[in-house]
Every structure is written in C-alpha cells, then in structure tokens.
Amino acid sequence: MLSVSSAVTRERLLSLLAGFQGRRLVVAGDFVLDRFLYGHPKRVSREAPVLILSFWKEESLPGGAGNTAANVRSLGGVPLPVGAIGQDEFGASLRRVLSERDIDVSGLCSAERFHTPTKTRILGGAPHSIKQQIVRYDREDAVSADDPIRGALAERLRTFAAQADGAVLSDYGYGSIDPEAVGILRAAARPGTPILVDSRHNLSRFRGVDAVTPNEEELEECCGQTLGDSVEKLTAAGAALSRTIECPTVLVTRGSRGMALLEQGREAVLIPVHGTDQVADVTGAGDTVLAAFSLAIATGATALEAAHLANFAGGVVVMKMGTAVATPDEVAQAIESDRTLLS
Secondary structure (H helix, E strand, C coil), X not given: CECCCXXXXXXXXXXXXXXXXXXXXXXXXXXXXXXXXXXXXXXXXCCCCCEEEEEEEEEEEEEEHHHHHHHHHHCCCEEEEEEEEECCHHHHHHHHHHHCCCCCCCCEEEECCXXXXXXXXXXXXXXXXXXXXXXXXXXXXXXXXXXXXXXXXXXXXXXXXXXXCEEEEEECCCCCCCCHHHHHHHHHCCCCCCEEEEECCCHHHCCCCCEECCEHHHHHHHHCCCCCCCHHHHHHHHHHHHHHHCCCEEEEECXXXXXXXXXXXXXXXXXXXXXXXXXXXXCCHHHHHHHHHHHHHHHCCCHHHHHHHHHHHHHHHCCCCCCCCCCHHHHHHHHHHCCCCCC
C-alpha cells in the first residue's frame, strides 16, 4: 500500500488541467435544486423554544448532477446535461441557474408527473459571522419506470454521447438514469470514450464502466460490512466491487482522510487530503471530485493523475460555504503551493 506516488509531478498536473478547456462531457443523472435561506438571529420565540431568524437572503444553486455539470463548466469543460426536471417553479429555477453559468439545458426534459428534487437549507448567524446550517428539508420524487420521458432521455443520451469526450452518470436515486444508460452510451459514443459513475445506492448495478467514485459509506453498502479504519478491508471491498461490476478503477473518497485509488492489477494508493482537514462545508464536494476526475480521464490522464487533480479540486471547494465550484486558477494554485503530495 502506497501513501503517495512520485510518479505524479506538478508540471504534468498543470498540463492536464490546461487540457480541460473545451472537453465535452455528458453529465446524465439526477438534477437537484439546492436552496439556501439565510437569516440573522432575532430572538427566541414565545410560542416554542426555537430561534427566530430575520430573513436576509435566498440563494438557489445547481445540486446533484447539476453541481457536477457546474463544476465541469467552472473547470473549463463543456457539460452536456441529460436528466428529468419537473414542470414547476423549482425546475424553472434550476434551468435558470444552469443557463446563467453558460450551460446548455436542452437535454433537461420536463416530466408532467415529476417534481424537481429540491433541498432547502436554513442557515443563521450574525450579520458579520459565518452562517451555520440549522435544518434542511428535502422535496423528493422519482421518475417512474413507465414514465414516457424515459424515451426522450435515452434519445438525448444518444445524441450527446456522439459529441462527447467522456460521460458521467450521477445517480442520486431520483430515477433520471438507470444502468441501461451505460449500454446506450457505449453504443452511441466513439470507441474508447470513458464512462464514469457515481451512484448513491445502486452502484453494484452499473456494470462495465471505466471508473466509479464511491465514498466509504457507499462502498460499505456495496460490500455489506463496516470498514472502520481498516485499510485492508477497504482494499478488499474495493477489489470485490471492481470484480463484481467489471470496472477497472475504483476511487474511494474518505472525507478528511483523503482518497484511496484501487486499480485492477496495481497496488492500492492512499492519497492524503490536500490542505487542512478542518473544512468549512462538504456540501457537494463529491460532485466536484467526480467532475475533476472525469475531465482528467477524458483529457488523457492516468487514474492516479486524475485522482490527484480531483483531490486538489475537492480541497478547494470544502473551504467554501454552500454548494461550491472550483476554478482552474484555484486548482493550479493548490498544485503549485503543495509541498506534501507532489515531487
């Protein structure tokens, strides 16, 4: 088990990062609207022992696959989103916030019997302090198996796959994609086009892809056991998942402990977290990792090089509040300032 690799150099990562520009990635999956409601403490209610906030502002951001697409765009790539949204105010807001980031939304299909998944976070704090999340409530729905929108989604997958340098499937369990999407992409895309998957609860059903990016909890769900702090169990679980779904590369995100890269036929590599492990907010960090890792693979990086780039991008966004994105300049600065991971 290696902790880092001297085979990855600063110059090579910077060159790959520059190669993100213009890379076209299909980003298919569950598009979510992330709403943030901010307030300043006013008083304790007389009706119940709860804090009353005075409204300050509201912010809407792309979440789920939308956050992956936003990160692909912010890193210089061209995302081609494919997914279902509802014919509701939240779906309209999601289209708007993606369009404002210069992201093509023609692949988002409106479903009559579907409500746009929306996660609303309430945050409070003094005017000049960091706002803390108090509660979150989710508005969830799932595209039914017999919904006619599935045909439209499959057609958009075929159309966009033929134009793309890579594809990402982001499955949050809301039904916009299923394992059949892999076959559709393989048939429509150019030979050798990489397909990557991040799935919340169905990862073991996505077979024959090029890489997957589970977190430790998702890997535990796949292998049916608790991993704890055991690197041996982590490695064995990743290898078992790789065999089961016939996938050569498994990148496991481990929070403050960094990442573990497991490739068939190679020694596992542990990559420590970049920067401090005292993070500001982990909201959407996995989407950033998926975006950077996928762009790097599509650019021609090795899995190890791509994992390092994803690690730097993830280290950037966890120091920001809310659903955030990383930029090439921020990632480049992280690479150039690193004195631990790179030679």
